[in-house]
Amino acid sequence: MKKIIAIIKPFKLDEVKEALGAIGVAGMTVTEVKGFGRQKGHTELYRGSEYVVDFLPKIRIEILAESEKVDAIAETIIKAANTGKIGDGKIIIMPVEDVLRIRTGERGKDAI
Amino acid sequence: MKKIIAIIKPFKLDEVKEALGAIGVAGMTVTEVKGFGRQKGHTELYRGSEYVVDFLPKIRIEILAESEKVDAIAETIIKAANTGKIGDGKIIIMPVEDVLRIRTGERGKDAI
Amino acid sequence: MKKIIAIIKPFKLDEVKEALGAIGVAGMTVTEVKGFGRQKGHTELYRGSEYVVDFLPKIRIEILAESEKVDAIAETIIKAANTGKIGDGKIIIMPVEDVLRIRTGERGKDAI
Amino acid sequence: MENKIRRVAWTTLILLTAFSFWPSLAAAAEAKLNAGNTAWILTSTALVLFMTIPGLALFYGGLVRSKNVLSVLMQCFSITCLVSILWLAYAYSLAFSSGNAFVGGLSKAFFNGVSFGSMTGDIPETVFAMFQLTFAIITPALIIGAFAERMKFSAMFLFTGIWLTVIYAPVAHWVWGGGWLGSMGALDFAGGTVVHINSGVSALVCAIVLGKRHGFPEQPPSPHNLTMTVTGASMLWVGWFGFNAGSALAADGAAGMAMLVTHMSSAAAALTWMFIEWSKFGKPSALGIVTGAVAGLVGITPASGFVGPIGGLVIGVVTGFVCFNAVGIIKRKFQIDDSLDVFPVHGVGGMVGALLTGVFVSSGLGGVGLAEGVSMGSQVGIQIVSIIATAVYAGAGSFIILKIVDAMVGLRASAEDEQVGLDPSQHNESGYEI
Amino acid sequence: MENKIRRVAWTTLILLTAFSFWPSLAAAAEAKLNAGNTAWILTSTALVLFMTIPGLALFYGGLVRSKNVLSVLMQCFSITCLVSILWLAYAYSLAFSSGNAFVGGLSKAFFNGVSFGSMTGDIPETVFAMFQLTFAIITPALIIGAFAERMKFSAMFLFTGIWLTVIYAPVAHWVWGGGWLGSMGALDFAGGTVVHINSGVSALVCAIVLGKRHGFPEQPPSPHNLTMTVTGASMLWVGWFGFNAGSALAADGAAGMAMLVTHMSSAAAALTWMFIEWSKFGKPSALGIVTGAVAGLVGITPASGFVGPIGGLVIGVVTGFVCFNAVGIIKRKFQIDDSLDVFPVHGVGGMVGALLTGVFVSSGLGGVGLAEGVSMGSQVGIQIVSIIATAVYAGAGSFIILKIVDAMVGLRASAEDEQVGLDPSQHNESGYEI
Amino acid sequence: MENKIRRVAWTTLILLTAFSFWPSLAAAAEAKLNAGNTAWILTSTALVLFMTIPGLALFYGGLVRSKNVLSVLMQCFSITCLVSILWLAYAYSLAFSSGNAFVGGLSKAFFNGVSFGSMTGDIPETVFAMFQLTFAIITPALIIGAFAERMKFSAMFLFTGIWLTVIYAPVAHWVWGGGWLGSMGALDFAGGTVVHINSGVSALVCAIVLGKRHGFPEQPPSPHNLTMTVTGASMLWVGWFGFNAGSALAADGAAGMAMLVTHMSSAAAALTWMFIEWSKFGKPSALGIVTGAVAGLVGITPASGFVGPIGGLVIGVVTGFVCFNAVGIIKRKFQIDDSLDVFPVHGVGGMVGALLTGVFVSSGLGGVGLAEGVSMGSQVGIQIVSIIATAVYAGAGSFIILKIVDAMVGLRASAEDEQVGLDPSQHNESGYEI
């Protein structure tokens, strides 16, 4: 059981979602976040001056998956979210000790 | 030391919070997220057409706890957040290496 | 490879960001969250009555870092985010199994 | 001078009544159209419609949780539409055509006989009918604050239709259409009884019959967007100039004074509320000051054409003070979940205003003066009768209507619909996707 | 009585035409200024400007995704500015100065000869010119709904400038400035052809030429803030009182009736839309009811000074019904991405209204009556000619303008700019930082 | 013709002055009430109140961070209330009752003698007093932009009360109430000096005395909701029609021309600002265009009743250009944290307008013409005197008031209160819970 976190560009969400659906990923949890990295923030205008805004809007996707599916998922995300430009984001894979389904109390991979 | 993440239906937040308070859980961090899973998104009307909206609003609760309390917490959440209907959400239990309290610099369980 | 989560007071974000920049932390992902802990919620007025609002606005910072940098990062955050008052927040250190850069497919510490 | 004005005010009142009684006659007389007065009432009509959509809709909408905001907006908007069609069909006729002391007739149903040339006084009857329609719209729209966040849309819609027919139209007839309260000499310049007591008491009954929202009173109220509420309150204030100064049905000194006292009462009540909060809690709040302003506008409504600047000031201070306390009593003492405090602000504020109208109309206090041979005591007595009559009729009537609607479609959204929010459950929509 | 009013209406029309033809003469005549009428048209001007900024801007802005909201607001605002300066420079002259049957001349370029004392009828010419300007502003602003979320700002700006010059100014001249449609007897009280068919058909052409947004029609539409849309719709409704009742150019019975029928048509269309949704999907929506209201306002626009209450009611119901279906046909059947449904609401609604004006103008149906010697059939015929002429001219003209602008600066934002959003890509800004 | 108009304009000015001097006499004269003019000033009063609440409140509120939005709204709203009560109590009397060249007397304190029948020219005095009150409200409300996000509410409240009394009331008297500037022949149709220079210079002093916000100028400004700002700017534009065209105190050709030039100046300044940004940064911004529009409205304010269309156009372009540069100079060169740029827009814009009024009033340039025997040079001289006098008085006075208020309650919120936000720290509230 792993948790995969993907931080992507917002307009790639639909493509990622669809690509994951195609390989049978049934669920995910999505958060709107702000990213800070190598990609330079965009400039904004404010009454005749330009300012650099550091933070960029990003989408954070959290996916629980059985360990053996992790690579396929990561690959799929990379394919769907990649634009080749700086700021495309990261995928993080983390260990999970257990998962429960609130509705049924099921545990482990049955809960996903 | 573990981190428990619970993804629940928004209107259950107050009940979960109270139930956790009752068993002595003093703190938590809450995020508004969008969920995607088996629960089908609701339909929305837009000028005479119906559309299915995939994502559903959910609440993500993050709780740090000593390992021995994890089961009690999970159980409590299940009891409080359960409606028996699809989409009630998940509980995820993850390992934590250390916790620090910013105010004091305390580490480990003293920091919770 | 670790993931550091810092939950801080919102107005400390800029200071923390700068302090981290100074020690070479190049990236982070930030989420607006609501915190619940020992710090008592503030009272709000509503038409001649006072109510306690439990949840307080907090900022959650997520940072991926090589294991050996974790202590320096935690220390830096503590220094920058500390006000000495209750509610300053927590730092959580968690294990990470792998990180990928979506743009290039790089893995591990090259991906940070 | 003052004397002349007083006469004018009374004559206007009498003429208005007369015209409502014998409208065909009025039209026949072909009073010369006054373009200035017509311009102002056309404008006032726009201002009063603006009070409901978007004014009241935003004022109320900001106070509910975001999952219910569209339901509030939708209720205000649909009430606007429904009341308009009923007004055209029969409600204008019931309120303003010739009938008996209790209700008008159907001679003007479907605006029969209301043509391009029909006049009411020196303005076109179409303009008079439109202006009055905007009052008929806002009155039931005010009520929705009482049952916000829990009533079914279908029930709200039915309730409004019946309520307009059997409560609003008759009460408007009593006071302004030639009915018994007007004949008795009750003073209600712009709707203290017809609009505010009427809606406020009905709101209270709705709140009681529907019962509390899930979580009341433990959960703190959570207005989702106070900027929306302040915006709405500001629009209400501006629109109220049309409401009160428009009720002069002319662009003259009476209209000017009505606007002045309206403004001063609002400002005075707002500051009163603010200072009470400031001294009690150490901090004044935005929601507090705007609520006070609305209370002050309610209080001055029945008095607006009758009192002078000092009357406006005092009515504002008193209404602000009384309404502040009324909110607490209803919510905390009686634990009635009148969600957006319609009764303590509109019901109680309307009563305070109706009473004080009887006092400050006195020329000694800067008003237009009591009618010939009427003492302040007896005028206050008449005002009390009009308050009680309206409150009892509206309260009992609303109760019966609610029971009927409950039997027909059920009043309350299911517990789950309430928890999920009325926007998705009643309208398949959500307010924000930001 | 009715007869007199009809005469007044026709005389007004003729005078208006006359004044536009011989403006210097009109000024020379120094008709006595009517302060009441002037007050109402000053007010109406404010109301109609209010319709575009902020009304339409909010109505449209709430319907797009949050990354494009400022682009919509900015387009409405910049159109307001650009059209105003062109109006001053030459467009007012092209539309309303003496010329030929197709377009006016340049005798009033830069408001030459429009002084403090110039009159149009019994109101100052400055007031007439300002009132008309607000119509010239909203018409191209309506079009932006068709290409929302994907057009370059520079292209939009150029398109508007050319469109105003070669489409709007002539068409306004045809109908109101002494041109061939007005002379033929086409009835368009407040802009069914000039404003709504004109903009609606142009919008359709824009939508087709620009092509679909990325994701259309698979992705569900995602209005980012429906409270904004409902607010904007409410402002449109209120502002429309100035649009239609102001078009009487007087504060009189015609203005009163125009306001009344405008209101009733809007209410009727809104409820029609609501009931269709309710019966079809089990739930009525806020977006539905406000869209219906706007459709009803569009439908009554050409008819507003000519028809009576029943005409207003029927036009509302019919427009609501037809526009509801038109939206579906354009979007689902033809899969045209007219982003905010400008054609089905304004184009189709305007056509329905223009047609029905020819019917309900009949005095037998409560209208002011057909002109001497004109049968209902021939009036409807004239209306059809005016619909077709406007649609063909606007459609073909817009197509050519789009091609020219495309060649000059390119019409569409790049795929990436569209995906990132027009706010950051076109304006270096973002709407919200909450 | 032009001559006649010029005479009318001057006579109006003189009459206005006269009436202010001998108000009881004016009332006694019982000038016949003009309903059309009264209708327009009633409407204008509503429009100008609308400018402050919600217009300015939203315009400013959108520009601050979300943790301070309610503080801005609350400041606008509470200023509205406070100024109204002071106006009633004594400020109207100080500004407009008979006194000396510097300030009026107290003969009209508590609106003593202002009755239903009192007249100012041909409109009721109540209407004149209400109209003027809305100017007295917006002027101090403009100032809050300078110290947004850091001033204590109590200090803001005290400052406003004293400022209105010792700065606004006298300066209004100087120009419009029979004081020395008016007598000298200074031209200020609708408040270039009284409103904009007065508030702009006071704002600058506030910004300097209060000092910079935490993070200025390193942190980028972060307007939390530009849709709110664009909405507010739109409302300001529409409301400004009442401000400037209402200042004619009549619905006539002067009002019509005032509305026209107001509109054109705003449009021209907005486009000027937009094109500067476009050429300088490659992209035009929504905040830029609306800021330009407001600057153009400010610039035309003193000139609005005196200049023709070309004057309006030129004043717009010049004001837009100058204000654009002034913003940069204050913020980047002098590093003064005038949070929402009140001085560069209102102070500088007002000065540009006041100056150019002296030029474009000339009949050769399309204006009403200079007064008999006054050359353009000497008129410009008078204008410069009025600018300097107002600026010096407002600047020095504000400085002293700030020092007094600082001694009484302290001006600035604590560093922590500022960081947490003024909404929770000053008002125990938060704007959004979405």
Ligand SMILES: Nc1ncnc2c1ncn2[C@@H]1O[C@H](COP(=O)(O)OP(=O)(O)O)[C@@H](O)[C@H]1O
């Ligand atoms: N060390 C980090 N910890 C957490 N999140 C990071 C880190 N570095 C980058 N991110 C996230 O990934 C996003 C993209 O990173 P960036 O360095 O801009 O480009 P790239 O993904 O191409 O390496 C950032 O906006 C941020 O949200």
Ligand SMILES: Nc1ncnc2c1ncn2[C@@H]1O[C@H](COP(=O)(O)OP(=O)(O)O)[C@@H](O)[C@H]1O
């Ligand atoms: N694989 C997953 N990874 C992350 N989050 C998930 C996953 N599956 C479901 N979720 C989250 O849990 C919520 C509920 O899941 P769902 O499948 O709809 O119903 P249930 O909880 O009854 O299994 C989803 O809305 C989503 O937020």
Ligand SMILES: Nc1ncnc2c1ncn2[C@@H]1O[C@H](COP(=O)(O)OP(=O)(O)O)[C@@H](O)[C@H]1O
């Ligand atoms: N057990 C916990 N699990 C997750 N988050 C917590 C926990 N306890 C506290 N927090 C987060 O840390 C914030 C600060 O905690 P609090 O107890 O108020 O003060 P302190 O940080 O000084 O200990 C909370 O608002 C919450 O967001």
